Amino acid sequence: MKAVITIADIDYEIDLDKPLEIGIPLNLFHKNPSCFYAGQPTAYPMIYEGYVCSKEAGAPVNFYEMKFVPHGHGTHTECVGHISSDFEKVNNKINNPFFVSELISIKPKLLENGDHVITKDQLNERIRHESSALIIRTMPNFINKINKSYTETNPPYLTEDAMRFIVDKKYKHLLLDLPSVDKEKDDGLVMNHKIFWDVEQQLRQEKTISELIFVPDNIVDGKYILQLNISNIVLDAVPSRPVLFQIKSQ
DSSP: OEEEEEETTEEEEEETTSOEEOSOOOOTTSOOOBOTTOOOOEEEEOEETTEEOSTTTTOSSOOEEEEOOTTTBSSEEEOGGGTOTTOOOGGGTOSSOEEEEEEEEEOOEEOTTSOEEEOHHHHHHHOOSOOSEEEEEESSOOGGGGTOBOTTSOOOEEOHHHHHHHHHTTOSEEEESSSOSSOSOSTTOOHHHHHHHTTTSOOOTTOEEEESOOOOTTSOSEEEEEEEEEOOOSSSEEEEEEEEEEOOOO
């Protein structure tokens, strides 16, 4: 199914039958990626007065309850409510889910203290297109990203200069395959989050960060149309399903 998406008065032709998934499903029956001591999500048949609500137990239907942490289990999209006392909700931040985006791949730089970081210079070297969404794939791109336990591993993160560069580029949406844009243990500063949403000046309500995505190797760096699908849950962060579409040559 072909479609023409008009963004900023420019028409982009895409094929809706050929989506490129870059999200990790929230799979409550197998191992998920996890971080920040979240453990694993769970799903169990509801039990009412000793009655187990599952087909396996003889019930007419499966009727499950679930427990998960959006920030800690798989691909999720968050808004400024993640760090704001007003606790804004992400489900009303995206009215139109289609955005021009650019995918770039970066091998984080090793610092003397053992940390791995994404720097301003690395971003500047790789960004080739103007877009409203930036997607960062870290290298090497191991498949275990889809179920890795990140807690206590000090994953890569962005430098503050890198985040200021992203802000200066006026990106509204940032997506990356890491647990956080900030260092795992930063004494609660979450400085990159604060820089991105400009908490010192005026909160940028329309901007989002999506973390723990996974971009398969067969998706090459370049310009795409991003469809950022989020769960309609009233919370600061929710499970999400980002999808890319190739743009037909113009």
